[in-house]
Amino acid sequence: MSHGGYVLAGYAASAVAIGAYALRVLGRGRALSRRVPPKDRRWT
Amino acid sequence: MTSPAPSGTEPSGTAAGAGAPAHTGSQGTRVLGSVTAAGLVMLSLFALVFSPAEADQGDAVRLMYIHVPTAVVAFLAFFVTAAGSALWLWKKSRWWDLVAASSAEIGVIFTALTLVTGMVWGRPIWGVYWTWDARLTSTALLLLLFLGYLAIRRVPAEPDVRNRRAAFAGLIAVVDVPIVHYSVNWWNSLHQEPTITRLDPSIDGLMLFTLMLGIVVFLLLYLWLLVHRFRLAWLEEQLASSDLAAALVERRAEADEATISAPPAPSSAAKASGTIAEASR
Numbered sequence: 001m002s003h004g005g006y007v008l009a010g011y012a013a014s015a016v017a018i019g020a021y022a023l024r025v026l027g028r029g030r031a032l033s034r035r036v037p038p039k040d041r042r043w044t
Numbered sequence: 045m046t047s048p049a050p051s052g053t054e055p056s057g058t059a060a061g062a063g064a065p066a067h068t069g070s071q072g073t074r075v076l077g078s079v080t081a082a083g084l085v086m087l088s089l090f091a092l093v094f095s096p097a098e099a100d101q102g103d104a105v106r107l108m109y110i111h112v113p114t115a116v117v118a119f120l121a122f123f124v125t126a127a128g129s130a131l132w133l134w135k136k137s138r139w140w141d142l143v144a145a146s147s148a149e150i151g152v153i154f155t156a157l158t159l160v161t162g163m164v165w166g167r168p169i170w171g172v173y174w175t176w177d178a179r180l181t182s183t184a185l186l187l188l189l190f191l192g193y194l195a196i197r198r199v200p201a202e203p204d205v206r207n208r209r210a211a212f213a214g215l216i217a218v219v220d221v222p223i224v225h226y227s228v229n230w231w232n233s234l235h236q237e238p239t240i241t242r243l244d245p246s247i248d249g250l251m252l253f254t255l256m257l258g259i260v261v262f263l264l265l266y267l268w269l270l271v272h273r274f275r276l277a278w279l280e281e282q283l284a285s286s287d288l289a290a291a292l293v294e295r296r297a298e299a300d301e302a303t304i305s306a307p308p309a310p311s312s313a314a315k316a317s318g319t320i321a322e323a324s325r
Contacts, residue, residue, distance in 0.1 A: 033066040
């Protein structure tokens with residue numbers, strides 16, 4: 001693959017950034033959900 | 045990884061009660077997350093394996109399948125922020141303010157990724173990571189504008205004041221989106237002109253399909269992230285208002301306690317009789 005290093009770097013950077021952001025949002029959501037009463041988070 | 049845990053996994057002995065999950069997921073986000081994850085796998089296969097290399101650029105063209113979708117998502121995210129800001133100014137609904145803020149944060153992530161993937165793509169094709177080209181510069185400005193929007197939201201102020209400032213900032217910042225889009229037409233640019241928004245796209249076959257697949261999958265990813273980020277913002281607001289209420293109750297209790305423990309002030313009659321006694325001496 002020509003320019004394989006650049007292609008790999010672009011895909012890896014995107015995967016890491018989006019993955020890290022998604023994990024942060026999910027983790028913080030999980031932590032805060034425990035402190036908020038169920039009546040204030042009705043999204044089941 | 046992309047789907048939150050089912051509601052049955054919430055811990056016992058916490059504020060989380062039966063019926064509401066201790067996370068920001070729901071049935072809808074689980075389905076959306078699963079479809080998005082499957083789409084990302086499919087996109088990776090088409091982008092890195094099935095689609096052909098380009099005649100001039102070689103395999104570097106494979107970066108297009110993430111660079112263009114991240115830019116499309118960033119633009120959409122900022123339009124949603126502007127729409128949410130306008131609707132907040134009109135309806136004064138907390139819901140729209142949180143939609144605007146959540147979308148702006150996602151837009152900033154995707155704008156940064158657009159710049160990074162563009163730089164990585166530019167190096168083998170242009171020979172440089174960065175040049176002060178109209179498209180690149182206006183995109184960097186867009187990132188700064190929405191970082192400013194997020195910073196304004198963090199400045200301590202009354203919620204209404206903060207939301208109004210942020211709404212105006214969002215409406216002003218979004219003006220840069222069409223400038224970014226048309227910059228390649230308005231100024232001489234190293235960046236190529238639009239290829240898929242024309243009536244006769246100059247890209248065809250499997251490459252066009254892969255690019256469209258990338259855009260659709262990234263739009264689903266945006267929607268999934270937006271729902272989770274919105275719910276997180278909702279939780280943050282709930283906690284902030286309950287913390288404020290608790291602090292007010294605490295201060296009132298302290299004030300009441302101070303009033304009870306203080307020695308009683310002398311009455312006016314007692315003061316008057318003391319003054320007369322002083323005067324008669």
